[in-house]
Every structure is written in C-alpha cells, then in structure tokens.
Amino acid sequence: MIKGTTTGPLFKSVYILGTGLIGGSLALDIKASGMAGTVVGSDSNGEALRRALDLGILDHHLPPTLENLRRSDLVVLAIPVLQLARMLEDGFAPGTLVTDVGSVKLPLVRAYQEACRQGSDYDFVPGHPIAGDEKSGPQAARRGLFRGARVILTPAREADPQVEAVAAMWTGVGARIQVMEAEHHDEVFAWVSHLPHMAAYSIVNSVLEKDRSWVSMSGGGLKDYTRIAASNPGMWADIAVANRELLLQAMAGLRTGLDEIYSAIESGDRDSLEDLFKRVATARREMR
Amino acid sequence: MIKGTTTGPLFKSVYILGTGLIGGSLALDIKASGMAGTVVGSDSNGEALRRALDLGILDHHLPPTLENLRRSDLVVLAIPVLQLARMLEDGFAPGTLVTDVGSVKLPLVRAYQEACRQGSDYDFVPGHPIAGDEKSGPQAARRGLFRGARVILTPAREADPQVEAVAAMWTGVGARIQVMEAEHHDEVFAWVSHLPHMAAYSIVNSVLEKDRSWVSMSGGGLKDYTRIAASNPGMWADIAVANRELLLQAMAGLRTGLDEIYSAIESGDRDSLEDLFKRVATARREMR
Numbered sequence: 001m002i003k004g005t006t007t008g009p010l011f012k013s014v015y016i017l018g019t020g021l022i023g024g025s026l027a028l029d030i031k032a033s034g035m036a037g038t039v040v041g042s043d044s045n046g047e048a049l050r051r052a053l054d055l056g057i058l059d060h061h062l063p064p065t066l067e068n069l070r071r072s073d074l075v076v077l078a079i080p081v082l083q084l085a086r087m088l089e090d091g092f093a094p095g096t097l098v099t100d101v102g103s104v105k106l107p108l109v110r111a112y113q114e115a116c117r118q119g120s121d122y123d124f125v126p127g128h129p130i131a132g133d134e135k136s137g138p139q140a141a142r143r144g145l146f147r148g149a150r151v152i153l154t155p156a157r158e159a160d161p162q163v164e165a166v167a168a169m170w171t172g173v174g175a176r177i178q179v180m181e182a183e184h185h186d187e188v189f190a191w192v193s194h195l196p197h198m199a200a201y202s203i204v205n206s207v208l209e210k211d212r213s214w215v216s217m218s219g220g221g222l223k224d225y226t227r228i229a230a231s232n233p234g235m236w237a238d239i240a241v242a243n244r245e246l247l248l249q250a251m252a253g254l255r256t257g258l259d260e261i262y263s264a265i266e267s268g269d270r271d272s273l274e275d276l277f278k279r280v281a282t283a284r285r286e287m288r
Numbered sequence: 289m290i291k292g293t294t295t296g297p298l299f300k301s302v303y304i305l306g307t308g309l310i311g312g313s314l315a316l317d318i319k320a321s322g323m324a325g326t327v328v329g330s331d332s333n334g335e336a337l338r339r340a341l342d343l344g345i346l347d348h349h350l351p352p353t354l355e356n357l358r359r360s361d362l363v364v365l366a367i368p369v370l371q372l373a374r375m376l377e378d379g380f381a382p383g384t385l386v387t388d389v390g391s392v393k394l395p396l397v398r399a400y401q402e403a404c405r406q407g408s409d410y411d412f413v414p415g416h417p418i419a420g421d422e423k424s425g426p427q428a429a430r431r432g433l434f435r436g437a438r439v440i441l442t443p444a445r446e447a448d449p450q451v452e453a454v455a456a457m458w459t460g461v462g463a464r465i466q467v468m469e470a471e472h473h474d475e476v477f478a479w480v481s482h483l484p485h486m487a488a489y490s491i492v493n494s495v496l497e498k499d500r501s502w503v504s505m506s507g508g509g510l511k512d513y514t515r516i517a518a519s520n521p522g523m524w525a526d527i528a529v530a531n532r533e534l535l536l537q538a539m540a541g542l543r544t545g546l547d548e549i550y551s552a553i554e555s556g557d558r559d560s561l562e563d564l565f566k567r568v569a570t571a572r573r574e575m576r
Contacts, residue, residue, distance in 0.1 A: 082558070130505075188499075188502050188505050189505075191494070191495050191498055191499075191502055191510075192495060192502050192503070192505050192506040192509065192510045193506065193509040193510065194509075195491065195494075195495075195509075196491055196509030196510050196512070196513055197509055198546070198549050198553075199487055199491055199513075199546070200509075201549060201564065201565055201568050202542060202545035202546045202548075202549055203483065203484055203487055203542055203545070204568045204571050205545050205548075205564060205567070205568045206479070206483075206538070206541045206542050206544070206545040207479050207480060207483075207571075208567070208568065208571055209541075209545075210479055210538075210541060211476075211479075214476050214479055214480055215480070215571050217418075217476050217477075217480050218480040218481065219418040219419070219420075219480070219481055221480060221481040221482075221483075221484030221485055221488075221516060222479075222480040222481065222484050224484070224512045224513075224515075224516060225484055225487075225512075226571050226572040227512070227572065228509060228512060229565070229568045229569060229571065229572070230569045230571075230572040231565075231569070233562050233565035233566040233568075233569055234562050234565075236561075236565055237558045237559070237561040237562035237565060238558065240549075240552075240553050240558075240561055241553065241556050241558045241561070244553055244554070244556065247553060248550065248553060248554060250494070250498075251546060251549075251550050251553075252550075253494045253497075253498060254490060254491055254494050254546070255543070255546065256494070257490040257491070257493050257494040257497075258486070258487070258490045258539060258542070258543065258546075260490075260493075261486050261489060261490055261528075261539075262536065262539050262540075264528075265486075265528050265529065265532055265535060265536060265539075266532070266536060268529050268532065270370070270525045270526065270528075270529045271525070273524075273525040273528055273529070274521050274522050274524075274525035276489065276493060277489055277517070277519075277521035277522075277524050277525060278521040279493070279496070280489050280492045280493045280496065280517045280521075281517060281518045281519070281521055283492050283495075283496055283503050283514050283517065283518075284514040284515065284517070284518040
C-alpha cells in the first residue's frame with residue numbers, strides 16, 4: 001500500500017468520504033502535497049458534493065461502494081461520529097485501510113473490534129486532527145488547515161503496521177502525530193473540548209431564552225461563546241452522545257466548579273474569588 | 289465646564305484615576321484628540337503609575353486630593369468597582385464632575401445618591417465602555433480602543449446637564465453613546481458579560497483541578513475560555529460581588545440550561561440536542 005519515497009506518490013488513490021471543513025481541507029492538502037495520484041470521494045449531502053466538485057476538492061466523485069473503497073489505498077471517513085461507528089461496525093471489504101477524523105475514539109475502536117469479531121478483515125487506524133473552527137461545509141475547506149496542528153492517533157490494535165501509512169498522510173500535510181489510548185483521548189477531550197462546547201451552547205441558550213435581543217449587547221464575553229456555539233450542530237450532537245459517560249462526568253465537574261463560585265459570590269467572599277481567578281488566569285501560560 | 293466648540297479644547301484638564309487598559313487607553317485617545325489642554329492623573333499602584341508616565345499616558349502625575357480633582361474639568365475613575373463605590377460614597381468637593389468606566393452601575397448610582405443625601409454636592413455621570421480584552425495594565429493601553437465601541441451611560445439624575453460633557457468626551461474618542469437605566473444595564477451585563485466570565489473561570493478551573501497538564505491539549509474550545517479567564521482577577525472579583533444578586537440569577541439560569549443538556553445527553557436524545565444546538569447556532573447572526 002505505502003510506496004517507497006523515491007518515486008511516485010505515497011498513495012495511488014485516497015478516498016475521502018465527507019467533504020466538509022475537515023474532509024475538504026484534507027483533500028485539498030493531499031492534492032497540493034502530491035502524495036496521492038488521485039483524490040476521490042463522496043458526500044451523502046448532494047449539494048455539498050456538488051460544491052466540493054466545483055471547488056476542486058475532489059478529482060472526481062466515486063460512490064462509496066465497498067469495492068470502490070477497497071480499491072483506494074486509503075479511505076478517510078470525515079463524517080459525524082455516530083454514522084462513523086455504524087459504518088465501522090457494518091465493515092469493509094478485506095484489505096481496505098480506513099482512518100477517520102472523529103472527535104471521539106473509544107466507540108469507534110469498539111465498533112471496529114465488534115466488526116472484526118464478526119469476521120470483518122479490514123484495517124482501521126483511528127485519528128483525530130486538532131484543527132478546525134466553527135465553520136462547516138466544503139465552502140469552509142482551505143489549504144494549510146493542518147499545518148502545525150496535532151493529530152492524535154489511537155491505534156485499535158497493538159503494533160499495527162498500518163499506523164505508519166496514516167501517520168505519513170498527516171505528516172505530509174504538515175501535522176504532528178501524537179499516539180494515545182482511545183479511552184484516555186476521550187476523557188481528555190471530554191474536558192478540554194466537548195465540555196467547553198456544551199457550556200457555550202448552554203450559556204448562549206440561557207441568554208436567548210432570557211431575552212433574545214440581549215445577544216446583540218454583548219462585548220467580549222458572550223461573543224466568544226456565540227462563535228463556539230456556531231459549530232456544526234449535528235456533528236456536536238453526535239459527539240455528545242458518543243462520548244456520553246465521560247462528558248457527563250466532565251459536566252458534573254463543571255457544575256461543582258460553578259457552585260463553588262456561586263457560593264463565594266453569594267457570601268460576598270471577594271478575596272476567595274480573586275484567589276481563584278488568579279489561579280485560573282495563569283492557565284493560559286501553559287497552552288502550547 | 290464644557291467649552292464652546294469654536295476655540296480651544298473641550299476640557300482645560302481631564303483627570304484619570306487608574307492608568308490600566310481602559311484608563312490608559314482613554315488618556316491616550318483624549319490626548320490624541322486634542323479635546324483636553326492637559327491629561328493628568330494617578331494610579332494607586334506605584335509601578336503602574338511609573339509605567340504610565342514612561343509611556344506618555346499622562347502629561348504628569350497629580351495626587352488625587354479632593355482639591356486636585358475639583359480643579360479638573362472632568363474626573364474619570366478607571367478603578368475596580370468596589371473601590372469606585374467607596375470613593376463615590378466618600379464624596380468629592382462641590383462642583384467636581386466625576387464619571388467612571390465600571391462594568392456594574394447600580395451600586396455606584398446608589399453610592400452617589402447616598403453621598404448626596406449626606407450633603408455631598410458633586411456631579412456623577414456613570415459610564416461603561418464596552419471595550420477592552422483580557423489584557424490589563426498601562427502596558428496594554430493603546431490608541432483607538434474606543435473607536436466604534438459602545439459606551440453606555442446610566443444617568444444618576446433626571447435630565448442631568450453634565451451627561452452632555454461626558455458624552456462629548458466619549459464621542460470625541462470615536463465611541464457611540466447609548467443611554468440606559470442602571471438596573472437594566474446591570475441585568476443585561478450579568479447575562480452577556482459577567483456570566484460568561486464566571487463560566488470561563490469555572491470551566492478552566494475544573495480542567496486544572498482534573499489534570500493540570502490537560503490544559504495544553506486543548507484545541508479551539510478551551511483556548512477561548514483560557515483567554516477570557518486571563519482577564520484581570522481583582523477587577524472581576526469586584527464585578528462579581530458588586531453585581532451579586534443579578535449575577536446569581538444568571539448563574540442559576542445557566543445551571544438550568546446545563547441540566548437540560550445534561551439530561552438530553554444522559555438519555556441519548558441526539559435529536560433534541562441537535563435541535564437545541566441549531567437554535568443556538570443562529571444567535572451569532574444577531575450579533576452586531
């Protein structure tokens with residue numbers, strides 16, 4: 001599958017299913033890198049597919065039949081995680097190499113393992129690029145989205161030789177690879193990504209329900225939340241449900257944290273609040 | 289106090305107490321606009337005052353004695369709101385015109401009214417510029433911070449003729465004036481500004497307490513929160529306590545909103561989540 005680096009492209013053909021922000025940007029970068037002979041794919045949304053073809057994201061459309069997927073050297077599933085889990089469980093033709101870009105990993109590893117138990121014989125290397133923003137759809141796709149970004153791979157099998165091919169694709173578009181256990185990934189991202197999104201949806205929703213017109217009054221605070229809360233609703237509904245248990249733990253943690261601040265405000269304990277805010281303010285220095 | 293527009297500056301002298309991001313930027317803009325003969329002031333933090341003088345934020349230092357403040361045409365108090373309330377209650381020399389830039393208004397109006405009841409005879413026009421970010425101190429001050437920004441004035445007296453002078457200062461640095469009742473201001477900003485800050489502190493604190501090292505793993509979500517939570521801790525502790533009742537109501541509203549999302553995730557109700565996220569995602573279009 002993975003060819004020598006001296007001559008020709010790394011992959012004869014890469015198949016991208018889902019031509020939104022992540023899938024579309026990846027297709028553009030793979031094409032620009034010259035690492036693939038052709039980049040083909042599809043999108044279940046006909047309008048998105050047409051746009052992706054118009055924008056030159058795909059070389060051409062190829063329906064996602066098991067045979068078409070098997071014939072590609074690498075299949076990238078850039079679709080919401082619940083659909084992903086179903087596809088992985090349904091299985092692929094023997095020898096197909098599949099990766100994904102989903103924000104939740106353990107349910108996918110489990111779906112793959114279930115498919116293998118039921119006799120499927122394809123390869124799956126779970127991946128999660130830490131990239132993207134609140135925009136979505138092929139029109140949001142752009143070159144360079146993954147340059148310098150981290151991509152977390154959570155191998156589903158010990159010493160999986162196919163991890164190398166998927167890692168090569170990502171490094172070829174400028175990303176840095178980090179390998180992690182799927183469950184650890186899901187716990188960390190429940191706290192640092194999924195929880196912040198749920199909080200943003202909650203806060204903006206609370207303001208909308210209180211008085212819709214107030215949203216336009218916002219300065220710095222709420223504006224950042226409305227941007228986060230403008231992310232793809234279907235994708236985030238999938239993430240929330242797919243990472244249910246770990247996300248609920250994180251949300252319970254947030255509730256405890258809010259209660260602590262609530263009590264300090266209630267009792268007028270200004271100094272405790274300042275101490276807490278000071279501790280938190282330093283966190284920014286630890287961001288990479 | 290307020291001079292004719294044909295000759296000379298609008299104010300002979302403006303006094304700025306507090307040379308941080310807001311006070312310092314306002315001093316720079318007032319100087320650049322030529323609307324004041326001199327811009328003098330002070331800062332209770334000696335290091336900040338030295339920096340403000342080094343950076344040319346103030347023409348010169350003048351201790352904030354009641355007599356010095358009275359001699360200025362306009363006194364801008366750019367200090368945390370609890371200190372503000374105490375100063376307003378202590379009172380100023382008769383004829384002094386005072387304004388402020390605090391994020392909470394009703395406690396200031398009350399402090400001023402209390403001072404008046406006790407015989408003080410100065411003028412106070414409460415103001416709140418919707419500008420600034422997570423940076424603080426004189427080194428963060430910059431010209432143009434208020435260009436196009438809204439400034440909310442919440443007059444403490446009916447048909448106060450001094451509102452015009454304060455409004456002229458703000459329009460002179462490019463801001464747009466909006467007049468509002470103090471209590472309405474405090475309720476709106478409890479929801480659109482103070483609540484989002486408390487939530488950001490809570491979320492970042494929850495992650496720090498869960499596992500400090502995770503902060504560096506964050507992509508888009510948590511990163512925005514750490515920026516909000518990097519705001520001036522003392523200033524925000526003051527705001528939270530000063531706007532206690534209305535902020536606690538907003539925080540209770542957020543708790544209800546979080547519980548709603550928690551329940552939907554718990555019961556795996558993906559479609560309700562998507563509906564809610566969709567409704568919220570549209571809020572961004574309503575931002576000015």
